[in-house]
Amino acid sequence: MAGDARGRRLIAPEGRETRPTLDRIRESMFNALASLDAIEGARVLDLFAGSGALGIEALSRGADHVTFVDSDRNARRAIETNLISTGYTDRAEVIASTADAYLARAGAAAQPHSLVLLDPPYGFDDDAWTTVLDVLHGRRGIELIVIESSREVAVPRRWDAVRQKWYGGTLVSIFTPADSPPSETPASETAASETAASQTPTSQTLMELS
DSSP states (O other): GGGGTHHHHHOOSSSOOOOOOHHHHHHHHHHHHHHHOOOOOOOOTTTTTTTSSSHHHHHTTOOEEOOOOOOOEHHHHHHHHHHHTTTTTTGGGEEOOOOOHHHHHOOOOOOOOOOOOOOOTTTTHHHHHHHHHHHHTTSSSSSEEEEESSOOOOOOEEEEEEEEEETEEEEEEEEEESSSOOOOOOOOHHHHHHHHHHTTTOOOBBBBOO
């Protein structure tokens, strides 16, 4: 772990329902997020929190607040223990809920999160991914989401990929909402931009995680 809690050891929940993130993957993930200025001062949602390692890493690197969501009692106990050992209890909230139930209950009026971390347990299928990503797209304030998975995920087109990289059998992907506020660029400038765009190759290369 990097940041204020560097060197602290976190406990993992008992059982096999959670999938812990390897230290080297977590470090690379957060180095990439730091390069995008996505951590300092952020309000973070760790939606499948497990041990809470991802959310606690965010707190250690300067996030203002993290909401940890997990339906498993052992996972929540581990999160609470880890928050106490790292001293971050005053900047965190631990919620007993499934991801779907939390998103449905919180609604669009909930406190906005700028960064969402998504590392669901094994067996999370494409329908489940689509449901969660569609709901998140409708939430205000989200700037980036991070998906950790063991396979390619069918992400709805309303999300744009920022960075993607495989670490052995783990794929880490960073996405941002595709739609942005309408531009107020004058028509003359818009026409010039469209002309320049027509002369530029349309292929896009994703920046890899460090």
